[in-house]
Amino acid sequence: MSIIQCDEDCIYQHEGYCSLEMPSAITNYTGDGCVHCIKVTPRVPVSNQIKPQTPPSHF
Numbered sequence: 001m002s003i004i005q006c007d008e009d010c011i012y013q014h015e016g017y018c019s020l021e022m023p024s025a026i027t028n029y030t031g032d033g034c035v036h037c038i039k040v041t042p043r044v045p046v047s048n049q050i051k052p053q054t055p056p057s058h059f
Contacts, residue, residue: 009039
């Protein structure tokens, strides 16, 4: 782990520090902040997912 402080909502941020072990290819440079920053996207909980439709039971 590096000793670079980080307070971004990034997949590499862990307990206030950057956990990126080795720099990789830059894929999302925006000109603002860290070039390796990949924002964390919230995941949809399983309970909120659409359930498959089933035919009604008429028996």
